[in-house]
Amino acid sequence: MHLIWENTVKNLILLWTGEFKGINTGRESYELGLEVWEAIGKATAASGGTLPSVYCARPPNPVTERSACTADTWSFWTQYLGPVLLRQKFSKAKYYKHFVKLVKILHVCLQFELSSQDIEDLRVGFESWVKEFEEIYYQNDPQRAGVCPITIHALLHIANSIKETGPVWTSWAFPMERFCGRLQPIIKSKRHPDACIARYIVEEAQLTQAALIYNMAEELSLHKPLNGMVAGQFTHKSYPTCVLLPPRRKGPDTIDDSLYSKIIKALATQLDTTPAVLKRVVFRKHIEQWGKVRRLEGGDTMICASLVKKQVDSRDATFVRYESLVDRNARQRNTPSIFEKQTFYGQLQHLFVVNVPTNPTIHLDAPLTIFFAALLPCLLTASSAHLDMLNIHFYSAMGTSLDIVDIICVQCLVGQVPLNDNGWSWAIIDQSGDLARAVFED
Structure with a gap:
C-alpha cells in the first residue's frame, strides 16, 4: 500500500508537475504544466457524480484537496481515472505509455489469484518498467540520483514477495489501517486509552467467536444485511440470483405501443414463436415495471433511468455491462446460426416482469414468468489496445433503439468519466474484472 499509492504514484505526479525535490526535466519533457494538471484535478472531482458509490468515495480534487487524497483514493485514481485523464496530455506518448504499463502491472498484482506465470510476468514487467523509469527520469545522470528513491528499487522485489507470501491482498496494510480507524472512536479515556482499546478488542473477539460457534453472524451483526428483505421487493424462483425493488408500475397505461411491441418481439425469440401469436396471448395487463434490480451475494443494485428520478448530487447507478449471445x-439468409458471446455497455431504462399465462397455442403447460431489462446501448468508438486491456472503453453517442434482454444478461454497474465539459464524449470504466461474467448454457 505505502510502496505504490503513498510513494511511487505520488512521486510520479510530483515529477510531472515539477515539484519533485526541485529537479528539472533534464533532456526530457515529461512535465504537464500547471493548467493541464489543474484541468485534470477538476475532471477528477467532476467524475464523482458519474461513478457508482460502490466503486469509490467521491474523488477529491488532487490539486486543491491534496490532503484529502488517501491511499484508497490514489489507488482508484491510478487504476481507472489516471489512464483516462492523462491520455494525450503529455508532450510525448512514451511518458503516457510508461504510466499505463505500470497500471497493467498493478492490475496483475491485485488479482485474487496468481499463477506461476503471472508472477514471472510481474518480475519481467517491473524490471522493464524500472529500467524505462531510469531512462526517462534518472537519465544516467548522477546529479539526478534523487529521482530514484529506495521505493523504486523495492518494486523489483514485489514478485518475490508474492511468491513467498501469496497475493498482495493477504498481507497489505489496508485492513490494519481500517482497524486502527475503528479503534479511535472507542477511546473514551485520555488517561487510560490502552484499557479502552483492550476491552474493545476482547469484546469484539468474544462476539466473533460466538457468531462462528453458534452460526449467528447475521443476528449479532450491527449492520443491515446487504441482501436483507426490503419492503415491496419481488423475487421469483426462476431468478434466484436477483431481486427486484420498488418503485413498481402496473397497468396497461404504463407501457406504450412501441415498448409493448419490443417486449413481444423479445419474448417471441425466447419462446420460439412469432410476435403475432404472442399478441393474442400476452397483453399489457400481464406486464409490470420495476425501478431497481439487485444482484444477490454481494452484487450491485442497478437503477432504471426512466422510472427512478435522479436526486440532486446523487451518484449514477444506471449504466451497466450486459452480455448477450x-x-x-x-x-x-438461409445460413445456420452461430452464436457467440459479446459484451455491451448501456444505460438501464426499464425492468419488466412478464407473466405469460398457460396457453396451448404457444405450447405452454404452466404459467411462465420472465424478467426483461431494456437498455439504451452505448455506441463504442475505437480505442487503443492497451486501454481495452484495462477495461476502459470510449463512446460519444447512445443508440436510438432499446436492447431488450433477459435480466440474467445484465452483469454489473460501470462508471463513466466525462472527457470534456460538453458531455459528448465519455470513457467507460469497468472494474469488475473476470469475477462478473455471464456463463451461457445450451
Missing part, C-alpha cells in the same frame, strides 16, 4: 450469421 449474438448470431454471427444474422445478416445472411
Whole structure:
C-alpha cells in the first residue's frame, strides 16, 4: 500500500508537475504544466457524480484537496481515472505509455489469484518498467540520483514477495489501517486509552467467536444485511440470483405501443414463436415495471433511468455491462446460426416482469414468468489496445433503439468519466474484472 499509492504514484505526479525535490526535466519533457494538471484535478472531482458509490468515495480534487487524497483514493485514481485523464496530455506518448504499463502491472498484482506465470510476468514487467523509469527520469545522470528513491528499487522485489507470501491482498496494510480507524472512536479515556482499546478488542473477539460457534453472524451483526428483505421487493424462483425493488408500475397505461411491441418481439425469440401469436396471448395487463434490480451475494443494485428520478448530487447507478449471445450469421439468409458471446455497455431504462399465462397455442403447460431489462446501448468508438486491456472503453453517442434482454444478461454497474465539459464524449470504466461474467448454457 505505502510502496505504490503513498510513494511511487505520488512521486510520479510530483515529477510531472515539477515539484519533485526541485529537479528539472533534464533532456526530457515529461512535465504537464500547471493548467493541464489543474484541468485534470477538476475532471477528477467532476467524475464523482458519474461513478457508482460502490466503486469509490467521491474523488477529491488532487490539486486543491491534496490532503484529502488517501491511499484508497490514489489507488482508484491510478487504476481507472489516471489512464483516462492523462491520455494525450503529455508532450510525448512514451511518458503516457510508461504510466499505463505500470497500471497493467498493478492490475496483475491485485488479482485474487496468481499463477506461476503471472508472477514471472510481474518480475519481467517491473524490471522493464524500472529500467524505462531510469531512462526517462534518472537519465544516467548522477546529479539526478534523487529521482530514484529506495521505493523504486523495492518494486523489483514485489514478485518475490508474492511468491513467498501469496497475493498482495493477504498481507497489505489496508485492513490494519481500517482497524486502527475503528479503534479511535472507542477511546473514551485520555488517561487510560490502552484499557479502552483492550476491552474493545476482547469484546469484539468474544462476539466473533460466538457468531462462528453458534452460526449467528447475521443476528449479532450491527449492520443491515446487504441482501436483507426490503419492503415491496419481488423475487421469483426462476431468478434466484436477483431481486427486484420498488418503485413498481402496473397497468396497461404504463407501457406504450412501441415498448409493448419490443417486449413481444423479445419474448417471441425466447419462446420460439412469432410476435403475432404472442399478441393474442400476452397483453399489457400481464406486464409490470420495476425501478431497481439487485444482484444477490454481494452484487450491485442497478437503477432504471426512466422510472427512478435522479436526486440532486446523487451518484449514477444506471449504466451497466450486459452480455448477450449474438448470431454471427444474422445478416445472411438461409445460413445456420452461430452464436457467440459479446459484451455491451448501456444505460438501464426499464425492468419488466412478464407473466405469460398457460396457453396451448404457444405450447405452454404452466404459467411462465420472465424478467426483461431494456437498455439504451452505448455506441463504442475505437480505442487503443492497451486501454481495452484495462477495461476502459470510449463512446460519444447512445443508440436510438432499446436492447431488450433477459435480466440474467445484465452483469454489473460501470462508471463513466466525462472527457470534456460538453458531455459528448465519455470513457467507460469497468472494474469488475473476470469475477462478473455471464456463463451461457445450451
